[in-house]
Amino acid sequence: MDIKITKTQHSKLEDIDFDDIPFGKNTSDHMFVMEYADGAWGNFRIIPYQGFVLDPQSKALQYCQCIFEGMKATMGIDGVPKLLRPDLNIERFNLSAERMCMPSVSQDVFLKALKAIIATEIKWIPKAEGSALYLRPTMIATESSLAVTPSDTYTFYIYTSPVQPYFTKPVRLVTEQTLIRAVPGGTGEAKTGGNYAGSLKASELAKQKGFDQIVWLESPEFKKVQEAGMMNLFFVIGDTVLTPKLSGAVLKGTNRTYFIDILKEKNIKVEIRDIYIDEIIAAHEKGELKEAFGSGTAAVVSHISEITHDDTLMVLPNVEEREISNMLFKEINGLRAGTIADKRNWLVPVEVFEEIN
Numbered sequence: 001m002d003i004k005i006t007k008t009q010h011s012k013l014e015d016i017d018f019d020d021i022p023f024g025k026n027t028s029d030h031m032f033v034m035e036y037a038d039g040a041w042g043n044f045r046i047i048p049y050q051g052f053v054l055d056p057q058s059k060a061l062q063y064c065q066c067i068f069e070g071m072k073a074t075m076g077i078d079g080v081p082k083l084l085r086p087d088l089n090i091e092r093f094n095l096s097a098e099r100m101c102m103p104s105v106s107q108d109v110f111l112k113a114l115k116a117i118i119a120t121e122i123k124w125i126p127k128a129e130g131s132a133l134y135l136r137p138t139m140i141a142t143e144s145s146l147a148v149t150p151s152d153t154y155t156f157y158i159y160t161s162p163v164q165p166y167f168t169k170p171v172r173l174v175t176e177q178t179l180i181r182a183v184p185g186g187t188g189e190a191k192t193g194g195n196y197a198g199s200l201k202a203s204e205l206a207k208q209k210g211f212d213q214i215v216w217l218e219s220p221e222f223k224k225v226q227e228a229g230m231m232n233l234f235f236v237i238g239d240t241v242l243t244p245k246l247s248g249a250v251l252k253g254t255n256r257t258y259f260i261d262i263l264k265e266k267n268i269k270v271e272i273r274d275i276y277i278d279e280i281i282a283a284h285e286k287g288e289l290k291e292a293f294g295s296g297t298a299a300v301v302s303h304i305s306e307i308t309h310d311d312t313l314m315v316l317p318n319v320e321e322r323e324i325s326n327m328l329f330k331e332i333n334g335l336r337a338g339t340i341a342d343k344r345n346w347l348v349p350v351e352v353f354e355e356i357n
């Protein structure tokens with residue numbers, strides 16, 4: 001796989017204040033691009049970050065045949081950029097592709113593309129612990145046709161954005177009992193734009209009422225817990241950690257997988273099963289609900305301070321008292337920064353043999 005590299009004449013690097021990077025606002029200088037036509041990927045290249053010319057009738061724009069991933073590269077203390085379990089993102093991307101009738105991208109091509117763009121943008125990787133170069137692999141359907149059928153042609157690209165540690169203050173959640181994010185058999189397990197557009201209204205309504213995010217419940221009963229906003233959910237009840245099982249309507253979060261693996265390794269009881277809001281309320285009433293948190297690439301752990309369901313308000317213990325979520329946060333952050341040994345071999349180094357010109 002030969003990747004043709006064209007470097008920008010106008011780097012934006014000088015304009016970035018690495019001590020103050022607003023999340024997701026800055027894109028780096030270059031992007032990886034390849035195209036799919038006649039049943040194969042080709043035209044592998046790295047080019048200056050730029051817009052695409054898209055036909056107004058392209059299927060990505062008309063029918064939302066598009067998918068994406070979100071992942072981070074970090075700079076280890078050894079000066080070598082690292083990815084954390086990129087195979088999980090690649091596997092999820094291909095599951096999304098399969099659900100949306102799009103072509104897959106092999107592990108080999110995907111990883112080479114990731115490494116090539118990271119190596120090109122090495123100067124864009126922030127060095128402070130917790131910061132990262134956020135990577136956004138994306139695939140869009142480019143065929144121009146009104147027919148509601150899978151596109152013949154696609155563009156795959158990866159662009160990057162330097163990000164600071166993303167600390168949120170503990171979030172206040174409310175259950176949603178009218179609008180639905182996803183149902184089993186729908187597209188909730190795929191990382192496709194429509195799921196996000198469809199969730200905006202409920203989020204906006206929740207914000208108007210003073211909440212930060214929504215707990216999605218499965219329709220039509222609105223009892224079974226799915227996920228929260230853009231993160232997977234975990235609850236600590238007594239000495240057991242609970243997280244909803246994947247029902248076909250919940251995104252298979254990469255951090256969810258890291259956490260489950262770490263918990264099992266540490267012999268902490270973890271139950272992956274259907275979870276109902278009533279049992280969370282019952283546990284809270286008995287004083288057994290010790291922690292609730294979301295997992296996701298941006299924040300790693302997002303502590304939950306309150307959950308409201310109908311007239312019931314559950315207030316969670318102080319963040320300082322939360323042993324499990326604080327431990328998981330430290331493990332993942334430390335691993336990425338290189339301050340915790342990678343005994344599980346989760347990190348994938350990005351070899352940068354020479355400055356790519």
Ligand SMILES: Cc1ncc(COP(=O)(O)O)c(C=O)c1O
Pocket residue numbers: 070227229230231232251252253254255256295296297298
């Ligand atoms: C809907 C949704 N659920 C869960 C997650 C968490 O996934 P991950 O841990 O891979 O970031 C995300 C973030 O990408 C998301 O958008």
